Amino acid sequence: MTKLVPVLSEHWDEKDSFTIQAYTRHGGYKAAEKALAMDPDAVIQLVKDSGLRGRGGAGFPTGMKWGFIPQGDNKEHYLVVNADESEPGTCKDTPLLMANPHVLIEGCIIAAHAIRAKYAFIYIRGEVTHVVRRVNQAIEDAYKAGHLGKGVEIILHVGAGAYICGEETALLDSLEGFRGQPRLRPPFPAIAGLYAMPTVVNNVESIASVPAIVLNGAQWYQSMGTEKSKGTTLYSLSGHVKNPGQFEAPLGITLRELLELAGGIRQGHRLKFWTPGGSSTPIFTDAHLDIPLDYEGVAEAGSMLGTKALQIFDETTSIIRAVLRWTEFYKHESCGKCTPCREGTWWLVQILRDLDAGVGTEEDLNKLLDICDNIAGRSFCALADGAVAPIISSLQYFRQEYLDQLANKGSLFDPMESTLFAPAKAGA
Ligand SMILES: Cc1cc2nc3c(=O)[nH]c(=O)nc-3n(C[C@H](O)[C@H](O)[C@H](O)COP(=O)(O)O)c2cc1C
Numbered sequence: 368m369t370k371l372v373p374v375l376s377e378h379w380d381e382k383d384s385f386t387i388q389a390y391t392r393h394g395g396y397k398a399a400e401k402a403l404a405m406d407p408d409a410v411i412q413l414v415k416d417s418g419l420r421g422r423g424g425a426g427f428p429t430g431m432k433w434g435f436i437p438q439g440d441n442k443e444h445y446l447v448v449n450a451d452e453s454e455p456g457t458c459k460d461t462p463l464l465m466a467n468p469h470v471l472i473e474g475c476i477i478a479a480h481a482i483r484a485k486y487a488f489i490y491i492r493g494e495v496t497h498v499v500r501r502v503n504q505a506i507e508d509a510y511k512a513g514h515l516g517k518g519v520e521i522i523l524h525v526g527a528g529a530y531i532c533g534e535e536t537a538l539l540d541s542l543e544g545f546r547g548q549p550r551l552r553p554p555f556p557a558i559a560g561l562y563a564m565p566t567v568v569n570n571v572e573s574i575a576s577v578p579a580i581v582l583n584g585a586q587w588y589q590s591m592g593t594e595k596s597k598g599t600t601l602y603s604l605s606g607h608v609k610n611p612g613q614f615e616a617p618l619g620i621t622l623r624e625l626l627e628l629a630g631g632i633r634q635g636h637r638l639k640f641w642t643p644g645g646s647s648t649p650i651f652t653d654a655h656l657d658i659p660l661d662y663e664g665v666a667e668a669g670s671m672l673g674t675k676a677l678q679i680f681d682e683t684t685s686i687i688r689a690v691l692r693w694t695e696f697y698k699h700e701s702c703g704k705c706t707p708c709r710e711g712t713w714w715l716v717q718i719l720r721d722l723d724a725g726v727g728t729e730e731d732l733n734k735l736l737d738i739c740d741n742i743a744g745r746s747f748c749a750l751a752d753g754a755v756a757p758i759i760s761s762l763q764y765f766r767q768e769y770l771d772q773l774a775n776k777g778s779l780f781d782p783m784e785s786t787l788f789a790p791a792k793a794g795a
């Protein structure tokens with residue numbers, strides 16, 4: 368049985384965990400001190416050696432990304448922290464920032480030093496005002512304590528609230544004051560990013576993982592996880608699970624183990640389907656409980672580790688209704704720049720709404736797949752690939768449920784039963 372290894376989340380249950388006093392009490396800002404005394408290239412090498420991979424979804428090696436920044440080019444370099452976190456089910460950066468914003472600030476100081484940047488920008492989605500306030504306070508306290516302002520400045524930017532602004536180039540456009548839409552690549556941000564200068568964009572959890580690596584060394588980090596997926600990470604369990612929340616464990620833990628740690632599926636019910644990495648990753652079923660939740664294991668089984676957002680659905684949930692809800696989200700969040708995504712997601716919603724009502728024919732299932740085929744890989748950015756992932760995988764595993772619903776000419780499920788308050792209402 369794999370054990371939880373709280374590194375990022377070690378002190379989250381302390382009342383004052385978010386304060387600079389608590390952070391300093393636990394050795395906070397010592398890693399920055401150590402890193403600032405090192406040559407920037409040595410810091411990059413250390414992060415490379417640790418095997419840390421980006422926690423924003425794609426799993427790109429963090430040290431390698433830093434190494435792409437051209438050195439000695441006499442240009443301003445920028446660090447941008449992606450705290451947009453808007454994908455359904457993804458809920459790790461928000462709790463991390465609420466419980467320990469200083470670990471991100473310390474990570475920024477180290478990363479900025481490594482890539483020779485003077486400015487670090489933290490881009491937070493606009494809706495989470497409580498997080499904005501907390502990070503703002505932490506930045507103020509870090510300035511007062513002298514950790515910031517002596518080489519690294521942090522600028523907090525609050526987005527207007529759009530999922531697409533989590534896509535790194537749309538984020539950069541938004542940060543520059545333009546409408547947030549993805550940019551054509553190349554040039555990649557490492558060459559021409561923010562204000563056309565070499566820029567590193569990293570997820571909150573990626574940057575927050577760096578101080579512990581600097582303090583404890585690459586070997587320590589390498590010793591956790593699996594062959595190609597090193598270290599610990601935050602898995603978020605939500606939905607029909609007894610104790611939802613964040614569970615920090617070495618990469619490679621299985622859902623079976625995580626469910627045990629989370630008290631299992633809610634009482635009297637059984638697992639039907641789940642997402643391994645948020646709503647943009649192909650769904651899994653109860654046949655996938657023992658897949659190692661690392662980048663390779665999940666990919667081999669046909670999905671993606673993504674943001675490690677494990678949304679759990681029991682047998683009371685209609686697969687069609689769940690997929691419809693996700694698709695409505697993607698239709699709403701499509702930025703409209705390219706036709707397959709803008710028009711395709713609209714049509715997908717129309718067909719899924721009918722199927723949810725039990726209206727249509729088997730031919731509509733093929734039409735769904737045909738539209739998906741014309742969206743995936745034919746759109747400008749990965750939002751579109753994510754939009755079709757739940758649809759295609761739901762038809763792969765639950766085609767019969769779609770057909771049964773058509774035969775029934777109406778939904779087979781009572782939405783009330785899948786609500787979290789349903790058992791209490793039924794007197795269970
Ligand atoms: C539609 C869309 C939304 C995204 N949202 C986020 C997000 O909220 N946070 C994030 O870190 N990465 C998000 N990403 C991934 C980023 O483009 C980028 O890969 C990531 O910030 C890189 O950081 P990392 O290397 O530390 O993982 C999103 C990508 C897409 C296509």
Ligand code: SF4
Nearest residue numbers: 702703704705708748
């Ligand atoms: S795929 Fe969708 S979100 Fe991405 S650029 Fe095209 S319209 Fe915008």
